[in-house]
Amino acid sequence: MQLPAYDDLLRAAKIVRQVMPPTPTCTWPLLSERAGAEVWLKHENHSPVGAFKLRGAMVYLDWLRREHPRVTGVAAATRGNYGQGVARASTHYGVTATIVVPHGNSPAKNRAMQALGAELIEHGEDFQSSLEYAAELAKERGLHMIPSFHPLLVHGTGTYALEMFEDAPELEAVYVPIGLGSSICGVMAAKAALELRTAPGLKAAPRLSTKIVGVVAKASPSYALSFKAGHVVTHPAETRIADGLACRVPNADALEAILQGVDHIVEVTEGEIAAAMRVLFEDTHNLAEGAGAAAVAGLLREREAVAGRRVGAVLTGGNVDRETFLAAMEQTGDAA
Incomplete structure (x- = not known):
């Protein structure tokens, strides 16, 4: 699959602006302190439907x-x-x-x-x-x-990555959840587009060394297994807390792009996802669903690797049931 180019993403951004403004990209002192790094969150939980x-x-x-x-x-x-x-x-x-x-x-x-x-x-x-x-x-x-993965969907998701790279340039790594793949492919597309051409008005293009890190639920590891194998590997999707990551059959086109543009994939447990939901609420007062918190869970799992660095994580959504959220809040520890 050919990822969208710079002009494609600009056209997509004009379409998206008909129904929503750019979402915030923020750094939160408590979260950065906890991670031991300068952490920037892309708040797709602030979209009109609560997700990207x-x-x-x-x-x-x-x-x-x-x-x-x-x-x-x-x-x-x-x-x-x-x-x-x-x-x-x-x-x-x-x-x-x-x-x-x-x-x-x-x-x-x-x-x-x-x-x-x-x-x-x-x-x-x-x-x-x-x-x-x-x-x-x-x-x-x-x-x-409407397919659940398609190049045009990647055009759309790439618009949030353009916003993120504008607000937080020179990120050394970006952690992105993988459901079926449109989100992480959009981040790869924006990174590649900005490496080739810096948009007018941008503070800076992202560094060429920016690593894109995928995050999946350990209970739904099909993309992690496929990444290791180099081809599609199906696996039961058994995550309960992160339904947006519950993929049994990876998309072949998405996997092809991921194999080319993703540095590595982190698997996080149900407990680590719940812990990340608590962290986001305590440190940023933001509501995150399980899939939305997965990127932060992956980043916190790799504290040693990101220590002292400037990194990003995508909070992809905040649409969580009250019972699920309260259960996550009641747990304690990092539940690794």
């Missing part, structure tokens, strides 16, 4: 309305955040959205998707099952199936 997924959905729906204007409805599969992004973008572009989620999906995310106008259908025991059913349903109903 709206960006890619807007870019994809913009393309769909221009290239296929007769399409009146779309279908997609999700664990929640992508569905919210698709629902919001579909409303913006005047098409209906049918979203398939697995049984037992987050009730709060389900309600949010419905509030945004989506028809919600529960099917399957995991994301992969929902994805396969959504494709079948799209054929039956004559809907356009």
Whole structure:
């Protein structure tokens, strides 16, 4: 897969700006003190749907309305955040959205998707099952199936990375969660684009030595196993606290890009993710869902490697059920 170029990301940013402003990139003294490094957080939990997924959905729906204007409805599969992004973008572009989620999906995310106008259908025991059913349903109903990974989605996610590199230039490493791969591919795309061309008005381009580090849930290690093997390796997705990272079957195109542009992948435990959720609340007063806290969990696991350095982490979302959040807050220690 060819990653989007600089001009592609600028065009995507104009589309995204129709529904949301840039999200903050902040350094928090307590978090930096805890990590022993200068830590910059990209707050995608501050988007209108509480996660980064709206960006890619807007870019994809913009393309769909221009290239296929007769399409009146779309279908997609999700664990929640992508569905919210698709629902919001579909409303913006005047098409209906049918979203398939697995049984037992987050009730709060389900309600949010419905509030945004989506028809919600529960099917399957995991994301992969929902994805396969959504494709079948799209054929039956004559809907356009929006893939869960696509280059246009990467165009959208790359816009948050452009913002991050502008607000926090010369990062030595950036920690990014991996669900199906659009987020980390967007970060790779922005880094590559800025290495080739510095945008007017940017304080500086990121250093060529910036390392991009992927983070996955140890309970859903398919991308970590695939990264080590150099090819797609499927594995049961059993994380409970980080549903956004529950990937059983990696995307081959995403993996190809990850193999070329990611320095290494860190696996974090359920306990470490819960601990990172607590850290983010205590040190920054931000709400993070499990997948959203995973990057900080990975960074804290690698304290020794990042000590004294200028590093970034992407807080990809804050859409967490109250029960899950309270359970995480009640735990103690780093739970490694």
